[in-house]
Amino acid sequence: MSGVPDLFVAIVNPESGSGRGARRWPVIEGKLREALAARGELEVVATRGPRDATRAAREAALGGAVAVLAAGGDGTLSEVVAGVLAAGAAETVALGLVPLGTGGDYPRTLGITDAEHAVDVIARGNERRVDAGRVEYVDDEGRAREGWFANEASLGLSAEVAHRVSRASKRLGGVAAFAQAAVRTIAAFRPAAVRVRVDEAVVHEGDATLVAIANGRYFGGAMRIAPDARLDDGAFDVVVGGELGKAELVARLLPSIYTGRHVEHPGVAVVRGRRVAVEALRGPVRLEADGETLGATPLRAEVLPGALRFLAPEPRRRPSP
Template sequence: MMEETRTRTAQGLTTLPTETVHAIVNPVAGSGRPARAWPAVRRRLESLGLRVEEVHTTEPGAGIALARQLVERGARELLVIGGDGTVNEVVNGCVDAQGQPIGPVTITIVPCGTGRDFPRLFGIVRPEQAVDLLRYGQRCRVDIGAIRFRACDGSSRQRYFVNMADIGLGAETAAWVSQSTKQLGGFLAYLVGAMRTILRHRPAELTIEIEGTTVFRGPALMVALANGRFHAGGMRIAPMASVTDGKLEVFALRHVSRFALLGSLLPAVYRGTHLGHPAVEHWTARRVAVRSVEPVRIETDGEVVGTTDIEAWVAPKALSLRVPRGACDGSA
């Protein structure tokens, strides 16, 4: 038994944690889904003998400081009860400015958000899965993206993203979804948001540099920087993306008519068949810069954080995540 435990630990396979599990709950994620789903999961964990302590986020951004305080006080197991925005905040609290974890902490996601694109990569789609993740899951180190951008007050800021950062059309959609239609549920909320944004959005003059070389200059509707494969409630925007390859997939959408966007590109991106369309450019990069003549909105993991210009890069293996066995590369 001891031998088995040693082997499982060496492979990153875990048994029930012996230390206290600290739950960070965003009560407003997924239009209040945590209140419906989390209490039963907590009761089940406690019935298995786990000690669970719970804190709630009280405002946007609060998850960063909560996670940082918990890890600095010695927390080793964090449960994140919320959506991708909450996971984003917790990860930003757990990683320092150099892309290093501030402590030996592992994050387990209890998916309760609207889009839930990040946990979907690992096949984590139901809140109840947290119980099996803690019992039989596997600890994996995965990449996160880092982005330097212009904040609303004009200062230069750095932030991490776990799944996707995007400039232009996607950020406008995220801004609208976060203020209006979340109760529709992930897929529908983002579909309605994307259609509405497409009808209003104008292209911007952008320059894209990959590893210091200019690869694109001209009008574009959107640039997406993908660590994970899914976006906006299930769009298969980056079918080739891997969270363990140390790289970002970069997409630019050239200026095309609204008719082409709504009629062919939007349906294609849900199927992952948009690559090869003449309006879609794609590069793989360790470092990317996007500059614009006028400021263009950006979002990270579904929340608008600022505007261009941006620089982005990968913080390899900066996040320790508990996932189902065999799902480390996020291709579930």
């Protein structure tokens, strides 16, 4: 043994949760240092702007870290995942999550209840292999881009809501902030005309309220967009909502999406697959991934089975029949 302690790098977004992350982090950091004292050293890097977490995660992965911990919201986690994958280090570097944001969709799927629970999970060191998504899209300047996501990517109403939330205060908290933005967005929303292919088969062509490519079960601050999705099944659950009236969206679909009952609506289809392509039929359509505005169509996404080593609770096992 070399005697060199393991290096854990925590990448902290102080702006997560409308600044609540900065206020909560010192206490969480103390607990994390105590929990990891017998295993190694903790280095903390604070982000200052967009893509900082990606750069820091890449540097940490290439610099010998055994684990990179994303302390922030779903967007921070997404950037950290992108950095580790871009470094080609997903096989050697574990990922951890300390939820400090407003949405909390990925930790909800993973079974992490709060920041204190996350510290305990990281200290225990149990790992799960989970999938990730790779996506190709077009940026605002029309250039082809490649990226990654941990939880989901989507277009249509959900992407417009994410764009609105990103420009507004999240002081109300995840559920309230996203629900309020959804209602306001619906008022001016027009469905997008798209062609959706899943594993090369056309599953939708025409107007769509939303198309969600789900790795996890939740998005938009506790909306159960894909109730049967699993992080470790090697496939996406692709949720396509056809053209739906605004009154129906507000009165019926929006409330039911929090329980997952929206998938029973005749205008909603769920298709499972490994590869997804979305082509806009009436001009570019805005995209989002893990709650952050990404770019625009055309979109191509593929699942990366078991690509990530995640420090996580043991998955709940369904009882035997």
